[in-house]
Amino acid sequence: MEFTHLDKQGKAKMVDVGDKNITTRTAFATGKIILPVKIMKAILDNSVPKGDVFSVARVAGIMGAKNTSSMIPMCHPLLINSCSVDFNIDEKNSLIKVKCTVNVDGKTGVEMEALTGVSVALLTIYDMCKGIDKGMVITDILLEKKTGGKSGIYERGK
Amino acid sequence: MEFTHLDKQGKAKMVDVGDKNITTRTAFATGKIILPVKIMKAILDNSVPKGDVFSVARVAGIMGAKNTSSMIPMCHPLLINSCSVDFNIDEKNSLIKVKCTVNVDGKTGVEMEALTGVSVALLTIYDMCKGIDKGMVITDILLEKKTGGKSGIYERGK
Amino acid sequence: MEFTHLDKQGKAKMVDVGDKNITTRTAFATGKIILPVKIMKAILDNSVPKGDVFSVARVAGIMGAKNTSSMIPMCHPLLINSCSVDFNIDEKNSLIKVKCTVNVDGKTGVEMEALTGVSVALLTIYDMCKGIDKGMVITDILLEKKTGGKSGIYERGK
Amino acid sequence: MEFTHLDKQGKAKMVDVGDKNITTRTAFATGKIILPVKIMKAILDNSVPKGDVFSVARVAGIMGAKNTSSMIPMCHPLLINSCSVDFNIDEKNSLIKVKCTVNVDGKTGVEMEALTGVSVALLTIYDMCKGIDKGMVITDILLEKKTGGKSGIYERGK
Amino acid sequence: MEFTHLDKQGKAKMVDVGDKNITTRTAFATGKIILPVKIMKAILDNSVPKGDVFSVARVAGIMGAKNTSSMIPMCHPLLINSCSVDFNIDEKNSLIKVKCTVNVDGKTGVEMEALTGVSVALLTIYDMCKGIDKGMVITDILLEKKTGGKSGIYERGK
Amino acid sequence: MEFTHLDKQGKAKMVDVGDKNITTRTAFATGKIILPVKIMKAILDNSVPKGDVFSVARVAGIMGAKNTSSMIPMCHPLLINSCSVDFNIDEKNSLIKVKCTVNVDGKTGVEMEALTGVSVALLTIYDMCKGIDKGMVITDILLEKKTGGKSGIYERGK
Numbered sequence: 001m002e003f004t005h006l007d008k009q010g011k012a013k014m015v016d017v018g019d020k021n022i023t024t025r026t027a028f029a030t031g032k033i034i035l036p037v038k039i040m041k042a043i044l045d046n047s048v049p050k051g052d053v054f055s056v057a058r059v060a061g062i063m064g065a066k067n068t069s070s071m072i073p074m075c076h077p078l079l080i081n082s083c084s085v086d087f088n089i090d091e092k093n094s095l096i097k098v099k100c101t102v103n104v105d106g107k108t109g110v111e112m113e114a115l116t117g118v119s120v121a122l123l124t125i126y127d128m129c130k131g132i133d134k135g136m137v138i139t140d141i142l143l144e145k146k147t148g149g150k151s152g153i154y155e156r157g158k
Numbered sequence: 159m160e161f162t163h164l165d166k167q168g169k170a171k172m173v174d175v176g177d178k179n180i181t182t183r184t185a186f187a188t189g190k191i192i193l194p195v196k197i198m199k200a201i202l203d204n205s206v207p208k209g210d211v212f213s214v215a216r217v218a219g220i221m222g223a224k225n226t227s228s229m230i231p232m233c234h235p236l237l238i239n240s241c242s243v244d245f246n247i248d249e250k251n252s253l254i255k256v257k258c259t260v261n262v263d264g265k266t267g268v269e270m271e272a273l274t275g276v277s278v279a280l281l282t283i284y285d286m287c288k289g290i291d292k293g294m295v296i297t298d299i300l301l302e303k304k305t306g307g308k309s310g311i312y313e314r315g316k
Numbered sequence: 317m318e319f320t321h322l323d324k325q326g327k328a329k330m331v332d333v334g335d336k337n338i339t340t341r342t343a344f345a346t347g348k349i350i351l352p353v354k355i356m357k358a359i360l361d362n363s364v365p366k367g368d369v370f371s372v373a374r375v376a377g378i379m380g381a382k383n384t385s386s387m388i389p390m391c392h393p394l395l396i397n398s399c400s401v402d403f404n405i406d407e408k409n410s411l412i413k414v415k416c417t418v419n420v421d422g423k424t425g426v427e428m429e430a431l432t433g434v435s436v437a438l439l440t441i442y443d444m445c446k447g448i449d450k451g452m453v454i455t456d457i458l459l460e461k462k463t464g465g466k467s468g469i470y471e472r473g474k
Numbered sequence: 475m476e477f478t479h480l481d482k483q484g485k486a487k488m489v490d491v492g493d494k495n496i497t498t499r500t501a502f503a504t505g506k507i508i509l510p511v512k513i514m515k516a517i518l519d520n521s522v523p524k525g526d527v528f529s530v531a532r533v534a535g536i537m538g539a540k541n542t543s544s545m546i547p548m549c550h551p552l553l554i555n556s557c558s559v560d561f562n563i564d565e566k567n568s569l570i571k572v573k574c575t576v577n578v579d580g581k582t583g584v585e586m587e588a589l590t591g592v593s594v595a596l597l598t599i600y601d602m603c604k605g606i607d608k609g610m611v612i613t614d615i616l617l618e619k620k621t622g623g624k625s626g627i628y629e630r631g632k
Numbered sequence: 633m634e635f636t637h638l639d640k641q642g643k644a645k646m647v648d649v650g651d652k653n654i655t656t657r658t659a660f661a662t663g664k665i666i667l668p669v670k671i672m673k674a675i676l677d678n679s680v681p682k683g684d685v686f687s688v689a690r691v692a693g694i695m696g697a698k699n700t701s702s703m704i705p706m707c708h709p710l711l712i713n714s715c716s717v718d719f720n721i722d723e724k725n726s727l728i729k730v731k732c733t734v735n736v737d738g739k740t741g742v743e744m745e746a747l748t749g750v751s752v753a754l755l756t757i758y759d760m761c762k763g764i765d766k767g768m769v770i771t772d773i774l775l776e777k778k779t780g781g782k783s784g785i786y787e788r789g790k
Numbered sequence: 791m792e793f794t795h796l797d798k799q800g801k802a803k804m805v806d807v808g809d810k811n812i813t814t815r816t817a818f819a820t821g822k823i824i825l826p827v828k829i830m831k832a833i834l835d836n837s838v839p840k841g842d843v844f845s846v847a848r849v850a851g852i853m854g855a856k857n858t859s860s861m862i863p864m865c866h867p868l869l870i871n872s873c874s875v876d877f878n879i880d881e882k883n884s885l886i887k888v889k890c891t892v893n894v895d896g897k898t899g900v901e902m903e904a905l906t907g908v909s910v911a912l913l914t915i916y917d918m919c920k921g922i923d924k925g926m927v928i929t930d931i932l933l934e935k936k937t938g939g940k941s942g943i944y945e946r947g948k
Binding site: 498529532533536537540556558560 | 801803804806807808860866867869896897
């Protein structure tokens with residue numbers, strides 16, 4: 001039970017991954033943004049042009065995932081092999097779900113990259129839609145699954 | 159009812175703020191991270207050093223807020239006057255609440271800066287604690303209040 | 317006839333814009349990428365999915381324009397008011413034309429921002445299509461028009 | 475015949491290079507900037523100091539090449555082994571030719587790095603000379619050669 | 633006697649400059665790098681090519697000054713008007729002195745920009761020369777003078 | 791006796807590390823900031839809150855070390871394994887000493903990363919304390935030790 005990025009005195013440091021093996025690691029994270037009715041309507045209304053909302057959020061999420069180690073102070077730089085960001089429109093619950101998958105061959109995992117990709121994509125949706133209504137809520141950003149590394153597979157709820 | 163960062167064909171563009179006035183604008187956003195019991199215990203246990211968890215997250219949040227226009231594709235660069243990030247430990251609900259306040263004299267508001275500050279601070283807490291348990295959930299990132307600009311005051315739930 | 321970013325000894329410096337007035341300035345730049353037949357066919361073929369090629373290039377161009385002062389060593393940081401990037405498919409000449417418009421209220425112009433937006437958008441199209449054929453050629457990146465500032469209007473060919 | 479950075483629905487993703495081998499890869503790209511007579515004269519006139527024009531453009535090109543994966547949305551981060559940028563003054567045709575060579579041991583090639591290095595160097599020359607005349611044209615940015623990887627050697631015109 | 637970037641509890645925050653006036657402010661900082669004999673000889677030896685050592689350090693220093701608010705956590709973003717970096721070779725004392733001057737019209741000063749410009753230029757000289765000898769020492773980085781703002785003129789030693 | 795980042799004509803290039811082996815390399819650098827009496831008093835006075843001064847400087851130093859290859863033009867990007875930054879308050883000499891240790895498995899060393907980590911941490915202390923007195927002096931930034939690579943161990947003064 002320890003904070004891996006803290007030393008014995010509670011001071012921050014990047015945990016040393018020098019002795020870890022380079023293995024294939026993946027992470028899959030999701031998150032949601034709850035939309036006020038007006039925004040959901042605009043997104044579903046075919047007469048309102050909004051083609052680029054999701055494209056812009058996808059690009060932002062992928063670039064965000066690549067930029068994780070510049071944004072999160074103790075994160076290690078990594079050469080990710082791939083990153084994808086996808087969206088599901090859940091009309092019934094008036095929300096959009098964002099999914100981000102990242103993989104790498106490296107000494108440490110890509111959980112933070114996947115979570116950052118999700119977060120930046122959600123923030124971008126907020127930015128694209130905030131002219132209509134500022135009442136959106138970003139929620140349920142979590143790690144669904146990760147594989148690889150010494151600790152092996154993690155799957156949420158298992 | 160329009161997507162301000164889209165043109166008539168649904169193509170992304172930065173909305174033109176050239177005709178807006180430079181006024182003082184503020185934004186206040188919050189968010190939460192729900193902690194599994196093990197992490198909450200470690201944070202409350204005085205025998206476990208963790209002094210820097212919140213300091214690191216605070217610095218990351220402030221730097222994230224300053225970096226918003228590089229991260230969110232259609233955001234305007236802004237010269238923010240100040241930014242602060244604070245934390246509340248809510249032991250009963252096993253969560254940490256993050257608050258971020260930003261102000262600016264500019265042609266457009268700082269809602270995205272405040273929301274980005276909150277998001278990056280929350281991701282950093284996740285990163286600092288993920289060695290203990292990966293089951294944390296980031297949730298309820300929202301704009302509490304903004305002032306200034308043509309649309310005036312927005313207050314959540316009012 | 318002088319290199320404004322050089323001093324008397326030929327040493328680089330950022331030209332001092334401290335005595336200039338803050339005025340509204342715009343710049344409009346264009347550029348082209350010549351496509352081998354195979355790529356043009358794929359872009360025109362409705363059965364091949366390529367929806368995001370232009371969206372990704374548009375986002376990259378806008379983010380590139382915003383990032384100009386970090387990329388071009390002597391460029392001044394500027395708070396741009398807006399930026400848009402557009403594309404024309406010229407089937408006859410087998411090329412795509414990119415247009416970028418930027419405006420600002422500032423002490424110096426946005427020519428470099430518009431040219432950088434065009435260049436990054438073109439490089440992104442190259443990247444998106446290079447799996448098909450690497451023989452693309454980026455060409456004719458130039459300033460079409462700029463307005464504002466002491467030197468007034470510049471229009472290419474006039 | 476596919477867009478490697480698009481999925482089956484035409485949505486952008488970083489192509490997965492996880493199964494590729496780490497091999498030595500090189501890329502060599504070139505580009506030109508056509509100079510109005512006044513600028514060419516100033517560059518050739520020994521009485522006008524301009525020592526740093528090419529040094530600044532060289533540094534900008536090398537830093538641009540290193541920064542490629544932050545600028546081009548679907549590009550993979552890479553640990554380049556080296557990068558060089560050179561210039562030829564072609565007085566007869568009143569142009570400057572820029573050459574950029576990059577090499578890497580990695581899972582994917584450095585074509586985009588070489589093309590980005592050329593583009594940023596050319597934009598920097600434009601910036602350094604634009605006080606004299608804004609009529610410069612950046613042209614003929616292309617990949618001359620690349621080696622390494624599964625697809626082997628590519629040489630322009632062969 | 634207070635730490636302006638700390639709140640009452642000692643927590644970091646960006647000091648609020650919202651109520652300050654936009655005035656012209658300048659800062660001038662210097663620093664030194666002490667060179668082992670071997671490096672000084674190489675720099676003075678006309679038969680050893682080293683033309684770009686100072687050009688590269690100058691560009692790095694200027695770009696570093698522009699990038700200060702991304703590097704120093706509590707620094708405000710600023711639109712600097714100009715920046716210059718210069719070098720003096722002091723053969724007698726076997727050192728190089730770096731000078732950096734920055735000016736801005738803004739709500740806060742550019743002391744950190746000038747000091748950062750000096751520091752990055754010095755680090756770059758170290759990097760360019762470290763293949764010869766790693767015993768260089770960077771020293772005496774200090775603010776010589778600043779003007780503008782409520783606190784007026786500061787001049788070292790006066 | 792050569793400048794490794796210069797070619798035969800004295801032009802800057804990134805030295806080619808393609809033929810070097812990936813080995814474990816470490817670097818340890820230190821530096822100091824001399825504090826006027828007023829600042830030293832404030833730092834030692836338990837009634838003045840300043841908890842975050844060192845935390846902020848530590849985070850800045852670590853992020854600076856990770857960012858070295860973007861800041862120093864000819865530096866190679868590297869995947870550092872770890873980085874730590876520490877402080878000693880030397881009351882007698884009225885100074886703070888900063889230490890930075892970095893390690894990597896790579897083709898080139900991390901001397902510049904350690905020196906950059908020290909420099910950015912020192913600049914951040916300056917920024918945090920400059921409201922009290924601007925007379926601080928940053929001094930004695932040097933490489934104490936490095937290990938790994940073909941040139942083996944370097945230890946200052948040995």
